[in-house]
Amino acid sequence: MSDTPSYGFDTLQIHAGSRPDPATGARQTPIYQTTAYVFRDADHAAALFNLQEVGYIYSRLTNPTVAVLQERIATLEGGVGAVCCSSGHAAQIMALFPLMQPGCNVVASTRLYGGTVTQFSQTIKRFGWSAKFVDFDDLDALRDAIDDNTRAVFGESIANPGGYVTDIRAVADVADAAGVPLIIDNTSATPYLCRPFEHGASLVVHSTTKYLTGNGTVTGGCVVDSGRFDWSASDxxxxLSAPEPAYHGLKFHETFGPLAYTFHGIAIGLRDLGMTMNPQAAHYTLMGIETLSLRMQRHVENAKKVAAWLEADPRVDYVTYAGLPSSPYAERAERCYPKGAGGLFTFAVKGGYEACVKLVNALEIFSHVANLGDARSLIIHSASTTHRQLTPEQQEAAGAGPNVVRVSIGIEDADDLIADLDQALAKATA
Structure with a gap:
């Protein structure tokens, strides 16, 4: 299929990157379960290894099934290229890897998934990198946090767990002025609700495990490049801009232009970090993406209904869903995310920590799991699980206090979800 802007999102989510298998005519993308690929001859092999020709060498680097997924996600996001990998956490390291050196830092939002906060505040120190956490609503604080060693700004379009919506354009303007790329984790919004490149972001990361796959079967990640950042504008x-010793002095940006970052992700990132997505995971995610727009519409519809019911319930202190008219981010959500504020939010239960635990244990339809973005409705008490490693102050900043539960609203009947929450709240607050 020839991808052009004339095709709508619903068409591209089914067809982008996919062509009938030339050997069999198979309509669905085959699972190419192979580790290696036969070269035509010695010259062909040399050209591939020298990056003079694009093709398949070894499935740690490239695989035809994964390649279709990469093209599809890049197309849906409006990017020039993408690199898929083994998980969302792997995607974050892959995204930073071409940008950072020892002594460099990333400026990140305080409203991030707890695992990302841990990865940025603890794990990346082992690479000699560091992170500064800033409230992205305070643009002056963001400007002040960026220094000569900053190499990226990182935030989430719709933050996990609280459903906070980022004003991507405002943050992108600050990053642009500083000459560093803005990386947006678009997992919770998906390109159906938000395309960060249209708001000024330079790079997008996904945990494809979540809404893109949508069925809770496989883990995966993806890094998407807008192709618009000038990697040679500074040192x-x-x-990306200087000679690469491993490829005889090749300069990625000079050689590959807008695709420099994507080629580096494969030729260096996957080659040396080995965070490879397996072809079966790519296949499941491709099948999931075929219904992405339909599912996201239902996620949003259900989330609005459930959030409104919870907000009116006297057993609930507050609800964080940005799709509610009462939300302090309602105007921003309407402006930046006109198709909806997603299906992820938190609510506080009267009775605190113990009431939250009782609520989770009493639910019947909601599944108590450490995941989101499934077709099923999911719930978790973040303070005792996903955000457990954080300090109480960090938990509160992330919207994961001890009296808060996170819900990922699925595509079931909304009235059934409300009835399940009703009976569980009765037990939790008795």
């Missing part, structure tokens, strides 16, 4: 990004 901050030598991995």
């Amino acid at each position: 901050k990004f030598p991995s």
Whole structure:
């Protein structure tokens, strides 16, 4: 299929990157379950290894099934290229890897998934990198946090767990002025609700495990490049602008232009970090993406109905859903995310920590799991699980206090979800 802007989202989510298998005519993308690929001859092999020709060498680097997924996600996001990997956490490291060096830092939002806060505040120190956490609503604080060693700004379009919606354009303007890329984790919004490149972001990451796959079967991640950032405008990004010793002095940006970051992700990132997505995971995610727009519409519809019911319930202190008219982010959500504020939010239960535990244990339709974005409705008490490693102050900043539960609203009948919450709240607050 020839991808052009004339095709709508619903068409692209089914067809982008996919062509009938030339050998069999198979309509669905086959699972190419192979580790290696036969070269035509010695010259062909040399050209591939020298990055003079695009093709398949070894499935740690490239695989035909994964390649279709990469093209489809890049197309839906409006990017020039993408690199898929083994998980959303892997995607975050892959995204930073071409940008960072020892002594460099990333400025990140305080409203992030707890695992990301841990990865940025603890794990990346082992690479000699560091992170500064800033409230993205305070643009002056964001400007002040960026220094000569900052190499990226990182936030989530719709933040996990609280459903906070980022004003991507405002944050992108600050990053642009500083000459560093804005990386947006678009997992919770998906390109159906938000395309961060249209708001000024330079790079997008996904945990494809979540809404893109949508069925809770496989883990995966993806890094998408807008192709618009000038990696040679300064000396901050030598991995992309300076000669690469492993490829005889090749300069990625000079050689590959807008695709420099994507080629580096494969030729260096996957080659050396090995965070490879397996072809079966890519296949499941491709099938999930075929119904992405339909599912996201239902997620949003159900989330609005459930959030409104919870907000009116006297057993609930507050609800954080940005799709509610009462939300302090309602105007921003309407402006930046006109198709809806997603299906993820938190609510506080009267009775605190113990009431939250009782609520989780009493639910019947909601599944108590450490995941989101499934077709099923999911719930978790973040303070005792996903955000457990954080300090109480960090938990509160992330919207994961001890009296709060996170819900990922699925595509079931909304009235059934409300009835399940009603009976569980009765037990939790008795």
